[in-house]
Amino acid sequence: MDFSLSEEQRAITRTVRAFVERELFPWEDLLLRRGMESVVTSPGLTKDEKLLLQKKAADHGLWGVSAPEELGGADLDPFTQTLINMELGRTFISFTFGGEASPMLYRCNEQQRPDYLLPVLHGEKEMCTAISEPGGGSDVRAMRTTAVRDGDDFVLNGEKMWISRALESDFAVVFARTPEEGAGGITGFLVDRDLGWTAQHIPTMGAEQKVATMHFEDVRVPAANVLEGVNQGFDQLMRWVYDNRLFRVSARLVGAAERMLEMGTAWASQREVFGKKLADYSNWAFSLAELEIELRAARLLTLQGAWKASAGLDYRHESYVAKVHTARLANRVADEMIQLHGGMGYAMELPLERWYRDLRVIRIYEGSDEVNLASIARNLFRGNVRLGAVTD
Known part of the structure; x- marks a missing residue:
């Protein structure tokens, strides 16, 4: 086992640390003052502020850290990604480089990519991931939200809880039980906000990313929005x-x-x-x-x-x-x-x-x-x- 860093890893680490200290540290005082002056206990960067910083980072080659090469990303290995996140963790500001998406979205098929993956990579859309529920947080197998097939759609019913970014997201990757599909299981769905789900803020003692409950009542999702495959969730x-x-x-x-x-x-x-x-x-x-x-x-x-x-x-x-x-x-x-x-x-x-x-x-x-x-x-x-x- 050799933890010696390659020259590329050393260069990436130095670049990220310099960016954090030069571009993110100066924002800390401003965000602390915002916290003193508002009811938001842990305010973060606005969307425009984040996009501005992501553009500055991209000018230094910091873009698409985990994205596949065919999407223009660096597709860095887990070890190098870990080194980068250690540097980003040196500030309380929640920040990610542009060209990043949840690994789940990289599993979008060719038809889904233009509406979901690519807009997230380019900062045009926000997403959240809906897993936890009131009756089962870490116990994923206790999930009760269901998705029942009806013609060319699935109909979602249930409630999610403690979902980060649900208040501002354009769509959600929602995991639900598909009890009528073969042996049954859990399936992931790409669910646009305008399909009818709602979110309600849960006040907490801290944390920049606001959390919310999400409600699904007869939300119809096209079968084409199944992520990767039924019962593969x-x-x-x-x-x-x-x-x-x-x-x-x-x-x-x-x-x-x-x-x-x-x-x-x-x-x-x-x-x-x-x-x-x-x-x-x-x-x-x-x-x-x-x-x-x-x-x-x-x-x-x-x-x-x-x-x-x-x-x-x-x-x-x-x-x-x-x-x-x-x-x-x-x-x-x-x-x-x-x-x-x-x-x-x-x-x-x-x-x-x-x-x-x-x-x-x-x-x-x-x-x-x-x-x-x-x-x-x-x-x-x-x-x-x-x-x-x-x-x-």
Whole structure:
């Protein structure tokens, strides 16, 4: 196992870090001020602001990171995508480069691409993914929303919950049960907003991406809008879940923890209390040292899983492990860095209190800690993995 970066990976990492520091960091103060002046607790970039930044990024070659080459993308491997997301995680601003789409959309057929995939790649349309329901968040198999065939259409009925971007999306990738189709199963559908689904905002303590409930009452969807195939939805969404947990969520959490610890070490090196710098007090010095150890472990866990994915190996167990560790670490770092900064950390002038609020949900969504721990335990007890193995 060799984690040495290629020259291309080093160049990409340097370019992304420079972009984040030059173009995204300056927006943080503005977004913090917006949060103080409005009822929106964690405001993000507007659509126009995001498109402007994506254009600047594209001018530096940062476009289509995960998109297939036939669509003009870079089609970078999971390991390199993970490195990029670690850099993007160094700001609380939720930002993705242009030319990006959910991996699910890359499975659109030739007839679906012009209406769904290509508009998303070019920033012309927004989409959301509707999986979780009131009676089953992480338990996908408990899904109750149904899609029943009626002539050339499927009729959707049910409710989704905790759906990010549902309020502003032009269409949704909706997963529903298709009980009358053969053995039955779960199927993905491309569902335009104007087909009749509605969304209602759910106020939360933080997180830039607003969440909502989605309601489907006799929503007719053309059979041509089935994504990839009837009853193929479960495999589609689980592939997306594993990728998202590891390459994106865990990677960005590593970046967030790194940035907050940088702020903490800088503050401890200059802040004096009772005639001594905070760094000279062993309690704070040891706390920062322990978090440095955990940060290294988080980075290695995430990169090791990404390495397995890039090598075509099974990385599902690694996605569980990395997600639990990085989510807990990022939350602990946010809490301790606020404590280290004292009143300044609690004030909205610094990004720490916002990170504190926004990061809390990470231990719940994309598979809660408990769901991931249950999967880890199940693999151990069934002998699916070797205890502590990182090279198998």
